[in-house]
Amino acid sequence: MNLPEVLLCQSWWQLLLGRQLLFQELPNELQAFLQKTDYQSWWPELVVVKGIEQVATGQWFCQRCFTEVPATQKLATGALYCTACLGLGRISQRDQLVSLPIDQAFAKNNPLTWSGQLTQQQAQVAKAILAQFQNDSVSDQLLWAVTGAGKTEMIFPIIAAALQRGQRVAVVAPRLDVCNELYPRLQQAFAKTSLILLHGQQHQTYYLAQLVVATTHQLLRFKQAFDLLIIDEVDSFPFAGNQMLANAVRQALKPNGQRLFLSATPPSDLQRLSQRGQLPLHYLPQRFHGRNLPVPEILITTIFKKTIFAPKVQRLFRYLFDQQRRWLVFVPQAAQLPRYQDAWQAAFPRVPVATVHANDPQRLAKVAAFRAGQGKVLFTTTILERGVTFNHIDVVILAADHRQFSTSNLVQIAGRADRAFSGSRGHVYFCCQYYTWAIQQACRQINHLNQVPTTKS
Secondary structure, three states, X not given: OOOOHHHHOOOHHHHHEOEEEEHHHOOHHHHHHHHOOOHHHHOOOOEEEXXXXXXXXXXXXXXXXXXXEOOOOEOOOOOEEOOXXXXXXXXXXXXXXXXXXXXXXXXXXXXXXXXXXOOHHXXXXXXXXXXXXXXXXXXXXXXXXXXXXXXXXHOHHHHHHHHHOOOOEEEEEOOHHHHHHHHHHHHHHOOOOXXXXXXXXXXXXOOOOOEEEEEHHHHHHEOOOEEEEEEOOOOOOOOOOOHHHHHHHHHHEEEEEEEEEEEOOOOHHHHHHHHOOOOOEEEEOOOOOOOOOOOOEEEEOOOEEOOEEOXXXXXXXXXXXXXXXXXXXXXXXXXXXXXXXXXXXXXXXOOOOEEEOOOOOOHHHXXXXXXXXXXXXXXXXXXXXXXXXOOOEEEEEEXXXXXXXXXXXHHHHHOOOOOOOOOOOOXXXXXXXXOOXXXXXXXXXXXXXXXXXXXXX
């Protein structure tokens, strides 16, 4: 790349490497420089496109997220704009997107600083994944591992192998809670590698890091940036079934890049690809500590009796108190959290309780406090159903028969219990009025996983 000296002496031009940004997102100095310079003569790699363009069929498409923009979706100025990726900043047909291919070579060294050791089953699966990636004809793989199997530790040698080749790696997940869980663990495991965390509530200044942890939405700001993309919780909202985010993943990957999908409950489309032999599957049905997944105990009961908890629910909570347990309580709707909190305070006035949901401004602090051992009980929605680890807790689902809880949700929530290597076993309780098909299938799936004896790859 033949860059003018004025750019080479600035660090901010690296904002563009492997990225796709709105012109107004660029540093003011770079905006001014591009506006007054014939950049294409000395910087031909730089790509500038309209934010929304019309294709041959007459339809309009956003060039950042590749979502169709209706011809009626206009600003007051008359310009079309995209609502699908509005969270990353408004983009209209009068805006420009600027991108620059990455040709940066990272240092090749031994990056792994993790001192732990994989179990025999974990090591077997990780070795099989690495062997497949060494085959140039394999671009995608799926790791199907039960909750608590240690997926994060299993990807350490896979990430290390890529970093040793001087490649760039991103580990992404649909939810920021999962990213916040992954970041410190990867930071410790790859202490000698540049690492950055990107999501909507993280305000760290962007720089060209070799290892990136981000929400899947953040990939809309990247273009052909990564040699290896690891997508965790691929069955989770909002990634599952979201074509915009699927496009973002493809766009962020280099032409010869590789992807590894991770899930404890993989979506049916990935399972079908595996069954057809089009997606190599690696399967680990056992938790890292060797114990079975906790099988839910079903309590047939109403949840409320007027404004207080029903007797069976109160007896369950008192039992957990007597056992000196800490527990998570999952409820189907955030709007009902005040009602649950009021019922708790009526039953246990001397015991404070916290609640957390997706739009809670103190969400991160509350989750961190509970992880640190503060508080006996935390009422939550499905935002904590996956990707987060709390040691030595039980799990209670109130109104487990609610339509909000699918089979996948129930299995993932049950997987929050009994994740610690030592200590007494965790338990799971489904409180419901009706034994629904989703509950039946969740229990059947957990029992089936507990009966699968070995790994397969």
